[in-house]
Amino acid sequence: MRTTVGIIGAGPAGLLLARLLHNAGIDSVVLEGRDRAYVEQRQRAGILEQGTVDVLRAAGAGERMDREGLRHDGIELRHDRKRHRVDFPALTGGRSVMVYAQTEVCKDLIALQLKEGGPLLFGAEALAVEGADTDSPRVRFRQEGHEGNDDVLECDYVVGCDGSWGVARKAIPAELVQVFERTYPFGWLGILADVAPSHDELVYARHDRGFALLSMRSPSVSRLYLQVPEGTDAEEWSDDEIWAELERRFETADGWRLERGPITQKSVTPMRSYVHEPMRHGRLFLAGDAAHIVPPTGAKGLNLAVGDVVTFAKALTHQKDTGSAELLDAYSETCLRRVWQAERFSYDMTTLLHRAPDATPFEDRLQVARLERLATSTAAETDLAEGYTGFPFE
Numbered sequence: 506m507r508t509t510v511g512i513i514g515a516g517p518a519g520l521l522l523a524r525l526l527h528n529a530g531i532d533s534v535v536l537e538g539r540d541r542a543y544v545e546q547r548q549r550a551g552i553l554e555q556g557t558v559d560v561l562r563a564a565g566a567g568e569r570m571d572r573e574g575l576r577h578d579g580i581e582l583r584h585d586r587k588r589h590r591v592d593f594p595a596l597t598g599g600r601s602v603m604v605y606a607q608t609e610v611c612k613d614l615i616a617l618q619l620k621e622g623g624p625l626l627f628g629a630e631a632l633a634v635e636g637a638d639t640d641s642p643r644v645r646f647r648q649e650g651h652e653g654n655d656d657v658l659e660c661d662y663v664v665g666c667d668g669s670w671g672v673a674r675k676a677i678p679a680e681l682v683q684v685f686e687r688t689y690p691f692g693w694l695g696i697l698a699d700v701a702p703s704h705d706e707l708v709y710a711r712h713d714r715g716f717a718l719l720s721m722r723s724p725s726v727s728r729l730y731l732q733v734p735e736g737t738d739a740e741e742w743s744d745d746e747i748w749a750e751l752e753r754r755f756e757t758a759d760g761w762r763l764e765r766g767p768i769t770q771k772s773v774t775p776m777r778s779y780v781h782e783p784m785r786h787g788r789l790f791l792a793g794d795a796a797h798i799v800p801p802t803g804a805k806g807l808n809l810a811v812g813d814v815v816t817f818a819k820a821l822t823h824q825k826d827t828g829s830a831e832l833l834d835a836y837s838e839t840c841l842r843r844v845w846q847a848e849r850f851s852y853d854m855t856t857l858l859h860r861a862p863d864a865t866p867f868e869d870r871l872q873v874a875r876l877e878r879l880a881t882s883t884a885a886e887t888d889l890a891e892g893y894t895g896f897p898f899e
Protein backbone atom coordinates (compact mmCIF):
# COMPACT_ATOMS: atom_id res chain seq x y z
CA MET A 506 0.00 0.00 0.00
CA ARG A 507 1.29 3.51 -0.84
CA THR A 508 0.26 7.02 0.23
CA THR A 509 1.64 10.53 0.61
CA VAL A 510 1.15 10.76 4.39
CA GLY A 511 0.97 7.67 6.59
CA ILE A 512 -0.80 8.56 9.83
CA ILE A 513 -0.47 6.28 12.86
CA GLY A 514 -3.36 6.61 15.31
CA ALA A 515 -6.99 7.69 14.99
CA GLY A 516 -7.28 9.85 18.09
CA PRO A 517 -8.13 13.53 17.66
CA ALA A 518 -4.67 14.29 16.22
CA GLY A 519 -4.65 11.59 13.51
CA LEU A 520 -8.30 12.05 12.54
CA LEU A 521 -8.11 15.84 12.26
CA LEU A 522 -4.86 15.64 10.31
CA ALA A 523 -6.46 13.26 7.78
CA ARG A 524 -9.32 15.74 7.38
CA LEU A 525 -7.05 18.79 6.94
CA LEU A 526 -4.93 16.94 4.35
CA HIS A 527 -8.04 15.76 2.49
CA ASN A 528 -9.26 19.37 2.32
CA ALA A 529 -5.83 20.41 0.95
CA GLY A 530 -5.93 17.70 -1.75
CA ILE A 531 -3.21 15.55 -0.11
CA ASP A 532 -3.87 11.83 0.26
CA SER A 533 -3.28 9.90 3.46
CA VAL A 534 -3.92 6.53 5.11
CA VAL A 535 -4.77 6.26 8.83
CA LEU A 536 -3.76 3.13 10.76
CA GLU A 537 -5.55 2.62 14.09
CA GLY A 538 -4.67 -0.29 16.35
CA ARG A 539 -8.02 -0.47 18.17
CA ASP A 540 -11.57 -0.85 16.88
CA ARG A 541 -13.96 1.98 16.07
CA ALA A 542 -16.10 1.55 19.22
CA TYR A 543 -13.02 1.88 21.46
CA VAL A 544 -11.93 5.15 19.85
CA GLU A 545 -15.47 6.56 19.94
CA GLN A 546 -16.09 5.70 23.59
CA ARG A 547 -12.82 6.49 25.35
CA GLN A 548 -13.72 9.23 27.88
CA ARG A 549 -11.09 11.94 27.98
CA ALA A 550 -11.02 15.62 27.08
CA GLY A 551 -14.00 17.91 27.08
CA ILE A 552 -12.84 21.51 26.68
CA LEU A 553 -12.10 22.94 23.25
CA GLU A 554 -10.16 26.20 23.07
CA GLN A 555 -11.39 28.98 20.81
CA GLY A 556 -8.68 28.13 18.24
CA THR A 557 -9.69 24.44 18.18
CA VAL A 558 -13.34 25.39 17.67
CA ASP A 559 -12.35 27.66 14.76
CA VAL A 560 -10.21 24.92 13.15
CA LEU A 561 -12.98 22.28 13.41
CA ARG A 562 -15.48 24.70 11.84
CA ALA A 563 -13.10 25.63 9.01
CA ALA A 564 -12.41 21.92 8.38
CA GLY A 565 -16.15 21.27 7.93
CA ALA A 566 -16.32 19.25 11.15
CA GLY A 567 -18.09 21.75 13.40
CA GLU A 568 -21.75 21.32 12.49
CA ARG A 569 -22.82 19.02 15.38
CA MET A 570 -20.40 20.77 17.77
CA ASP A 571 -22.17 24.07 17.07
CA ARG A 572 -25.56 22.44 17.64
CA GLU A 573 -24.77 20.37 20.74
CA GLY A 574 -21.63 21.91 22.28
CA LEU A 575 -21.94 24.31 25.21
CA ARG A 576 -20.15 27.64 24.86
CA HIS A 577 -18.55 28.69 28.14
CA ASP A 578 -17.61 32.26 28.87
CA GLY A 579 -15.83 31.64 32.16
CA ILE A 580 -14.85 29.36 35.01
CA GLU A 581 -15.29 29.58 38.76
CA LEU A 582 -12.42 29.29 41.25
CA ARG A 583 -13.21 28.23 44.84
CA HIS A 584 -11.21 28.19 48.03
CA ASP A 585 -12.00 28.69 51.72
CA ARG A 586 -15.75 28.40 50.88
CA LYS A 587 -15.48 31.51 48.63
CA ARG A 588 -16.18 31.68 44.89
CA HIS A 589 -14.70 33.88 42.19
CA ARG A 590 -15.73 33.90 38.51
CA VAL A 591 -13.19 34.56 35.73
CA ASP A 592 -14.93 36.17 32.75
CA PHE A 593 -13.10 35.09 29.57
CA PRO A 594 -14.61 37.36 26.87
CA ALA A 595 -14.26 40.46 29.06
CA LEU A 596 -10.58 39.71 29.72
CA THR A 597 -9.49 38.43 26.29
CA GLY A 598 -11.33 40.58 23.77
CA GLY A 599 -14.18 38.11 23.23
CA ARG A 600 -12.59 34.64 23.42
CA SER A 601 -14.38 31.67 25.02
CA VAL A 602 -14.19 27.86 25.12
CA MET A 603 -16.57 25.07 24.07
CA VAL A 604 -17.58 22.07 26.15
CA TYR A 605 -17.84 19.23 23.61
CA ALA A 606 -16.48 15.80 24.46
CA GLN A 607 -13.46 14.29 22.73
CA THR A 608 -15.61 11.21 22.03
CA GLU A 609 -17.96 13.41 19.98
CA VAL A 610 -15.10 15.16 18.12
CA CYS A 611 -13.77 11.70 17.19
CA LYS A 612 -17.21 10.42 16.10
CA ASP A 613 -17.70 13.45 13.83
CA LEU A 614 -14.23 13.14 12.27
CA ILE A 615 -14.54 9.36 11.77
CA ALA A 616 -17.92 9.77 10.04
CA LEU A 617 -16.46 12.43 7.71
CA GLN A 618 -13.34 10.37 6.97
CA LEU A 619 -15.32 7.22 6.12
CA LYS A 620 -17.69 9.24 3.91
CA GLU A 621 -15.27 11.51 2.07
CA GLY A 622 -11.66 10.84 3.05
CA GLY A 623 -8.93 8.29 2.38
CA PRO A 624 -8.57 4.86 4.00
CA LEU A 625 -9.02 4.65 7.76
CA LEU A 626 -8.07 1.15 8.90
CA PHE A 627 -9.22 0.00 12.34
CA GLY A 628 -7.53 -3.01 13.95
CA ALA A 629 -4.32 -2.04 12.11
CA GLU A 630 -1.49 -1.84 14.61
CA ALA A 631 1.74 -0.12 13.54
CA LEU A 632 4.74 -2.21 14.60
CA ALA A 633 7.56 0.11 13.53
CA VAL A 634 8.46 3.12 11.40
CA GLU A 635 11.39 2.31 9.11
CA GLY A 636 13.60 4.59 7.01
CA ALA A 637 12.51 7.79 8.81
CA ASP A 638 15.63 9.60 7.57
CA THR A 639 15.20 8.49 3.95
CA ASP A 640 12.93 9.89 1.19
CA SER A 641 10.61 6.90 1.44
CA PRO A 642 9.73 6.04 5.04
CA ARG A 643 7.56 2.97 5.69
CA VAL A 644 5.23 1.84 8.41
CA ARG A 645 5.21 -1.88 9.12
CA PHE A 646 1.83 -2.86 10.52
CA ARG A 647 -0.35 -5.85 11.30
CA GLN A 648 -4.05 -6.03 10.54
CA GLU A 649 -6.44 -7.98 12.70
CA GLY A 650 -7.07 -11.35 11.08
CA HIS A 651 -3.74 -11.22 9.17
CA GLU A 652 -1.59 -12.57 12.04
CA GLY A 653 1.87 -13.73 11.03
CA ASN A 654 1.63 -11.64 7.87
CA ASP A 655 2.86 -8.03 8.31
CA ASP A 656 1.78 -5.32 5.86
CA VAL A 657 3.82 -2.30 4.78
CA LEU A 658 2.57 1.23 4.15
CA GLU A 659 5.00 3.11 1.87
CA CYS A 660 4.86 6.89 2.40
CA ASP A 661 6.44 10.23 1.55
CA TYR A 662 5.90 11.32 5.17
CA VAL A 663 4.85 9.56 8.37
CA VAL A 664 3.06 11.34 11.21
CA GLY A 665 3.04 9.55 14.56
CA CYS A 666 -0.30 10.48 16.19
CA ASP A 667 -0.19 7.32 18.28
CA GLY A 668 -0.50 8.75 21.76
CA SER A 669 1.72 8.43 24.79
CA TRP A 670 2.42 4.68 24.39
CA GLY A 671 2.87 4.66 20.60
CA VAL A 672 5.72 3.24 18.50
CA ALA A 673 6.50 6.19 16.20
CA ARG A 674 8.88 8.05 18.48
CA LYS A 675 10.99 4.89 18.94
CA ALA A 676 12.21 5.44 15.36
CA ILE A 677 14.13 8.55 16.47
CA PRO A 678 17.68 7.57 17.49
CA ALA A 679 18.05 7.81 21.27
CA GLU A 680 21.16 10.00 21.04
CA LEU A 681 19.10 12.75 19.29
CA VAL A 682 16.31 12.72 21.87
CA GLN A 683 15.83 14.77 25.01
CA VAL A 684 12.95 13.98 27.34
CA PHE A 685 11.64 16.43 29.95
CA GLU A 686 9.34 14.88 32.48
CA ARG A 687 7.60 15.36 35.82
CA THR A 688 5.18 13.03 37.55
CA TYR A 689 2.90 14.33 40.30
CA PRO A 690 2.28 12.43 43.55
CA PHE A 691 -1.48 12.40 42.96
CA GLY A 692 -4.07 11.50 40.32
CA TRP A 693 -7.67 12.30 39.40
CA LEU A 694 -10.57 10.05 40.28
CA GLY A 695 -13.05 10.95 37.52
CA ILE A 696 -16.74 10.06 37.41
CA LEU A 697 -19.50 10.38 34.85
CA ALA A 698 -22.93 10.83 36.45
CA ASP A 699 -26.43 10.98 35.00
CA VAL A 700 -27.36 14.25 36.65
CA ALA A 701 -27.62 17.82 35.37
CA PRO A 702 -24.45 19.83 36.18
CA SER A 703 -24.90 21.74 39.46
CA HIS A 704 -23.28 24.82 37.95
CA ASP A 705 -23.42 26.13 34.40
CA GLU A 706 -19.64 26.66 34.16
CA LEU A 707 -16.62 24.60 35.29
CA VAL A 708 -15.73 24.91 38.98
CA TYR A 709 -12.10 24.48 40.10
CA ALA A 710 -11.88 24.06 43.88
CA ARG A 711 -8.79 24.19 46.09
CA HIS A 712 -9.37 22.51 49.47
CA ASP A 713 -7.14 21.38 52.33
CA ARG A 714 -8.27 17.80 51.53
CA GLY A 715 -7.30 18.21 47.86
CA PHE A 716 -8.52 19.54 44.53
CA ALA A 717 -11.96 18.97 42.97
CA LEU A 718 -13.33 19.86 39.53
CA LEU A 719 -16.93 20.11 38.43
CA SER A 720 -17.32 19.73 34.68
CA MET A 721 -19.98 18.43 32.30
CA ARG A 722 -20.50 16.49 29.09
CA SER A 723 -24.04 17.69 28.27
CA PRO A 724 -27.00 19.40 29.98
CA SER A 725 -27.87 16.04 31.62
CA VAL A 726 -24.44 14.46 32.23
CA SER A 727 -21.93 15.68 34.85
CA ARG A 728 -18.21 14.95 34.81
CA LEU A 729 -16.55 15.40 38.22
CA TYR A 730 -13.04 14.81 39.49
CA LEU A 731 -11.35 14.42 42.90
CA GLN A 732 -7.65 14.63 43.62
CA VAL A 733 -6.60 11.23 45.05
CA PRO A 734 -3.21 9.80 46.07
CA GLU A 735 -1.05 8.38 43.28
CA GLY A 736 -1.83 4.70 42.65
CA THR A 737 -5.43 4.84 43.98
CA ASP A 738 -7.79 2.15 42.65
CA ALA A 739 -11.16 3.69 41.67
CA GLU A 740 -12.98 0.68 43.17
CA GLU A 741 -11.67 1.67 46.64
CA TRP A 742 -14.21 4.50 46.58
CA SER A 743 -17.93 3.77 46.98
CA ASP A 744 -20.36 6.08 45.17
CA ASP A 745 -21.51 7.56 48.49
CA GLU A 746 -17.95 8.30 49.56
CA ILE A 747 -17.26 10.05 46.24
CA TRP A 748 -20.32 12.29 46.53
CA ALA A 749 -19.61 13.11 50.19
CA GLU A 750 -16.02 14.09 49.38
CA LEU A 751 -17.11 16.20 46.39
CA GLU A 752 -19.64 18.00 48.61
CA ARG A 753 -16.93 18.78 51.18
CA ARG A 754 -14.47 20.17 48.67
CA PHE A 755 -17.01 22.28 46.75
CA GLU A 756 -18.77 23.65 49.85
CA THR A 757 -19.39 27.42 49.83
CA ALA A 758 -20.51 29.89 52.48
CA ASP A 759 -23.59 30.85 50.44
CA GLY A 760 -25.34 27.47 50.60
CA TRP A 761 -24.57 26.25 47.04
CA ARG A 762 -25.66 22.60 46.60
CA LEU A 763 -24.15 19.75 44.59
CA GLU A 764 -26.83 17.52 43.04
CA ARG A 765 -26.12 13.79 43.24
CA GLY A 766 -27.05 11.20 40.57
CA PRO A 767 -26.24 7.67 39.41
CA ILE A 768 -22.52 7.22 38.66
CA THR A 769 -22.12 5.45 35.32
CA GLN A 770 -18.34 5.33 35.09
CA LYS A 771 -15.33 5.89 37.34
CA SER A 772 -11.59 5.74 36.67
CA VAL A 773 -8.30 7.16 37.91
CA THR A 774 -5.96 9.20 35.70
CA PRO A 775 -2.31 9.70 36.68
CA MET A 776 -0.85 13.22 36.37
CA ARG A 777 2.24 13.74 34.27
CA SER A 778 4.09 16.46 32.36
CA TYR A 779 6.23 15.11 29.49
CA VAL A 780 7.92 16.63 26.43
CA HIS A 781 9.87 14.69 23.80
CA GLU A 782 12.30 16.80 21.76
CA PRO A 783 12.65 16.97 18.80
CA MET A 784 9.20 16.37 17.35
CA ARG A 785 10.63 15.56 13.92
CA HIS A 786 13.30 13.26 12.54
CA GLY A 787 13.77 13.25 8.76
CA ARG A 788 10.33 12.50 7.31
CA LEU A 789 8.83 11.32 10.57
CA PHE A 790 6.80 13.89 12.52
CA LEU A 791 5.26 13.45 15.98
CA ALA A 792 1.96 15.08 16.92
CA GLY A 793 -0.22 15.22 20.03
CA ASP A 794 0.30 12.93 23.02
CA ALA A 795 2.98 11.02 21.06
CA ALA A 796 5.24 14.02 21.73
CA HIS A 797 3.90 15.66 24.88
CA ILE A 798 1.63 15.12 27.87
CA VAL A 799 0.19 17.74 30.20
CA PRO A 800 -1.67 17.17 33.46
CA PRO A 801 -5.38 17.61 32.64
CA THR A 802 -5.86 20.63 34.98
CA GLY A 803 -5.28 23.13 32.17
CA ALA A 804 -7.45 21.23 29.62
CA LYS A 805 -4.69 21.53 27.05
CA GLY A 806 -3.89 18.00 25.74
CA LEU A 807 -6.39 17.76 22.90
CA ASN A 808 -5.88 21.40 22.01
CA LEU A 809 -2.11 20.93 21.70
CA ALA A 810 -2.70 17.94 19.43
CA VAL A 811 -4.84 20.19 17.21
CA GLY A 812 -2.09 22.84 17.13
CA ASP A 813 0.50 20.26 15.99
CA VAL A 814 -1.54 18.85 13.12
CA VAL A 815 -2.59 22.31 11.92
CA THR A 816 1.12 23.22 11.83
CA PHE A 817 1.99 20.05 9.89
CA ALA A 818 -0.87 20.39 7.39
CA LYS A 819 0.06 24.04 6.74
CA ALA A 820 3.73 23.17 6.30
CA LEU A 821 3.05 20.34 3.86
CA THR A 822 0.58 22.45 1.87
CA HIS A 823 3.22 25.20 1.69
CA GLN A 824 5.72 22.68 0.36
CA LYS A 825 3.21 21.39 -2.21
CA ASP A 826 2.34 24.93 -3.38
CA THR A 827 5.81 26.52 -3.38
CA GLY A 828 8.32 23.64 -3.35
CA SER A 829 9.83 25.09 -0.16
CA ALA A 830 10.40 22.77 2.81
CA GLU A 831 11.11 25.70 5.14
CA LEU A 832 7.94 25.25 7.24
CA LEU A 833 8.40 21.47 7.45
CA ASP A 834 11.97 22.04 8.59
CA ALA A 835 10.72 24.44 11.28
CA TYR A 836 7.93 22.04 12.44
CA SER A 837 9.52 20.92 15.70
CA GLU A 838 10.57 24.42 16.87
CA THR A 839 7.21 25.92 15.86
CA CYS A 840 5.20 23.31 17.77
CA LEU A 841 7.49 23.29 20.81
CA ARG A 842 7.04 27.05 21.41
CA ARG A 843 3.32 26.49 21.90
CA VAL A 844 3.83 23.18 23.73
CA TRP A 845 6.05 24.78 26.38
CA GLN A 846 3.56 27.61 26.96
CA ALA A 847 0.87 24.97 27.53
CA GLU A 848 3.23 22.97 29.79
CA ARG A 849 3.84 26.12 31.85
CA PHE A 850 0.12 26.94 32.06
CA SER A 851 -0.83 23.36 33.02
CA TYR A 852 1.90 23.24 35.67
CA ASP A 853 0.75 26.60 37.10
CA MET A 854 -2.89 25.47 37.28
CA THR A 855 -1.90 22.12 38.82
CA THR A 856 0.31 23.61 41.53
CA LEU A 857 -2.19 26.39 42.20
CA LEU A 858 -5.04 24.00 42.99
CA HIS A 859 -3.69 20.61 44.17
CA ARG A 860 -2.40 19.87 47.61
CA ALA A 861 0.82 17.85 47.51
CA PRO A 862 1.00 15.12 50.20
CA ASP A 863 4.11 16.79 51.68
CA ALA A 864 2.82 20.39 51.37
CA THR A 865 4.16 22.65 54.13
CA PRO A 866 2.06 25.32 55.87
CA PHE A 867 4.16 27.91 54.00
CA GLU A 868 3.20 26.38 50.63
CA ASP A 869 -0.47 26.24 51.69
CA ARG A 870 -0.43 29.96 52.47
CA LEU A 871 1.26 30.72 49.13
CA GLN A 872 -1.45 28.82 47.26
CA VAL A 873 -4.15 30.82 48.99
CA ALA A 874 -2.24 34.04 48.28
CA ARG A 875 -2.09 33.12 44.57
CA LEU A 876 -5.87 32.50 44.56
CA GLU A 877 -6.53 35.78 46.40
CA ARG A 878 -4.38 37.57 43.83
CA LEU A 879 -6.49 36.07 41.01
CA ALA A 880 -9.64 37.28 42.76
CA THR A 881 -8.41 40.85 43.11
CA SER A 882 -6.10 41.60 40.16
CA THR A 883 -7.32 42.02 36.57
CA ALA A 884 -3.74 41.47 35.36
CA ALA A 885 -3.53 38.05 37.10
CA GLU A 886 -7.00 37.08 35.87
CA THR A 887 -6.19 38.14 32.30
CA ASP A 888 -3.12 35.91 32.31
CA LEU A 889 -5.25 32.95 33.38
CA ALA A 890 -8.01 33.75 30.86
CA GLU A 891 -5.53 34.06 27.96
CA GLY A 892 -3.91 30.74 28.86
CA TYR A 893 -7.22 28.93 29.34
CA THR A 894 -8.85 30.09 26.10
CA GLY A 895 -5.67 29.18 24.24
CA PHE A 896 -2.43 30.43 22.79
CA PRO A 897 -2.68 31.37 19.11
CA PHE A 898 -1.50 29.02 16.35
CA GLU A 899 1.60 30.46 14.67
Ligand SMILES: Cc1cc2nc3c(=O)[nH]c(=O)nc-3n(C[C@H](O)[C@H](O)[C@H](O)COP(=O)(O)OP(=O)(O)OC[C@H]3O[C@@H](n4cnc5c(N)ncnc54)[C@H](O)[C@@H]3O)c2cc1C
Pocket residue numbers: 513514515516517518519536537538539544548549550551552553607629630631632666667668669670671672695774792793794795801803804805806807808809810
Ligand atom coordinates in the same frame (compact mmCIF):
# COMPACT_ATOMS: atom_id res chain seq x y z
C1 LIG B 1 -9.08 12.15 32.14
C2 LIG B 1 -8.52 13.01 31.04
C3 LIG B 1 -9.06 14.28 30.85
C4 LIG B 1 -8.57 15.10 29.84
N1 LIG B 1 -9.14 16.35 29.69
C5 LIG B 1 -8.70 17.12 28.69
C6 LIG B 1 -9.37 18.38 28.41
O1 LIG B 1 -10.35 18.79 29.07
N2 LIG B 1 -8.92 19.12 27.37
C7 LIG B 1 -7.86 18.69 26.60
O2 LIG B 1 -7.49 19.41 25.65
N3 LIG B 1 -7.24 17.50 26.81
C8 LIG B 1 -7.63 16.69 27.83
N4 LIG B 1 -7.04 15.47 28.00
C9 LIG B 1 -5.96 15.03 27.11
C10 LIG B 1 -6.47 14.52 25.75
O3 LIG B 1 -7.44 13.54 25.94
C11 LIG B 1 -5.28 13.98 24.94
O4 LIG B 1 -4.27 14.95 24.92
C12 LIG B 1 -5.71 13.64 23.50
O5 LIG B 1 -6.43 12.43 23.48
C13 LIG B 1 -4.49 13.53 22.58
O6 LIG B 1 -4.90 13.11 21.30
P1 LIG B 1 -3.94 12.24 20.40
O7 LIG B 1 -4.70 12.01 19.13
O8 LIG B 1 -2.60 12.86 20.35
O9 LIG B 1 -3.71 10.86 21.19
P2 LIG B 1 -4.78 9.68 21.63
O10 LIG B 1 -6.10 10.31 21.83
O11 LIG B 1 -4.10 8.98 22.69
O12 LIG B 1 -4.85 8.82 20.30
C14 LIG B 1 -3.81 7.96 19.90
C15 LIG B 1 -4.40 6.85 19.06
O13 LIG B 1 -3.34 6.05 18.53
C16 LIG B 1 -3.68 4.69 18.63
N5 LIG B 1 -2.43 3.92 18.64
C17 LIG B 1 -1.50 3.82 19.63
N6 LIG B 1 -0.49 3.04 19.26
C18 LIG B 1 -0.78 2.61 18.01
C19 LIG B 1 -0.11 1.77 17.08
N7 LIG B 1 1.06 1.18 17.39
N8 LIG B 1 -0.66 1.53 15.87
C20 LIG B 1 -1.86 2.11 15.54
N9 LIG B 1 -2.54 2.92 16.40
C21 LIG B 1 -2.00 3.17 17.59
C22 LIG B 1 -4.47 4.61 19.94
O14 LIG B 1 -5.30 3.44 19.97
C23 LIG B 1 -5.27 5.90 19.88
O15 LIG B 1 -6.52 5.73 19.25
C24 LIG B 1 -7.50 14.63 28.99
C25 LIG B 1 -6.97 13.36 29.17
C26 LIG B 1 -7.46 12.55 30.17
C27 LIG B 1 -6.87 11.16 30.33
